[in-house]
Amino acid sequence: MNLQELYQQFFTDLQHTSWLEFIAVLTGILSVWFSRMENIWVYPTGLVNTIIYIYLSFKFALLGEASVNFYYTVVSIYGWILWTRKDRNEQHVLRITGSSGWEWLQQLGFFTFFYVVVYFALTYLKKDFAPQAIPWADAFASATAYTGMWLMAKKKVESWHWWIATNISSIPLYFVKHAVFTSIYYVVLLIMAISGLIEWNRKSKQRDYAA
Numbered sequence: 001m002n003l004q005e006l007y008q009q010f011f012t013d014l015q016h017t018s019w020l021e022f023i024a025v026l027t028g029i030l031s032v033w034f035s036r037m038e039n040i041w042v043y044p045t046g047l048v049n050t051i052i053y054i055y056l057s058f059k060f061a062l063l064g065e066a067s068v069n070f071y072y073t074v075v076s077i078y079g080w081i082l083w084t085r086k087d088r089n090e091q092h093v094l095r096i097t098g099s100s101g102w103e104w105l106q107q108l109g110f111f112t113f114f115y116v117v118v119y120f121a122l123t124y125l126k127k128d129f130a131p132q133a134i135p136w137a138d139a140f141a142s143a144t145a146y147t148g149m150w151l152m153a154k155k156k157v158e159s160w161h162w163w164i165a166t167n168i169s170s171i172p173l174y175f176v177k178h179a180v181f182t183s184i185y186y187v188v189l190l191i192m193a194i195s196g197l198i199e200w201n202r203k204s205k206q207r208d209y210a211a
Helices: 003-015 019-036 042-059 063-084 101-128 135-153 159-175 180-210
Strands: none
Touching: 019 042, 019 180, 042 063, 063 101, 063 135, 101 135, 135 159, 159 180
């Protein structure tokens, strides 16, 4: 595909963006913004985003991404509960922290497990049910997102590293599926994830000094 064809596909697909996709993108951006600010509204806005993207992922034959968004929905409820818990002094129990070496190994194991599961599941489904699936790419985007969401619920700084990986891999993944607006959305999320990583690193260090 040459540059002219690339531009033509971009603008053609952009014109066919559905109102559901617009809503999903808007609430997704809001959710990441609230997450960066450590605001509980990350979860209500995130739930709207994930529920819509479950439907859209099936529509675009991105079954791995559909599983991710279902997982997001479940873990968002779990994270919402964790983020609202308070101690006797009405202080939030959960605080932004970095990961230890052992926790990093757990994260890598978590990622590897889901990558293998999603990859082989999509490879099997591709034969008869989802011929448009791209197993290796979808599995990578899905597994990094699984890991990032798990760590976000625990307020781990490293969640942003995994979100950055998810966003980078999702940009071309949605573009080739003609979901151009969502592809642009992931460019925005990538920038916001880098900003979120900087902000959470700053907050984590501030609390370390205060302790």
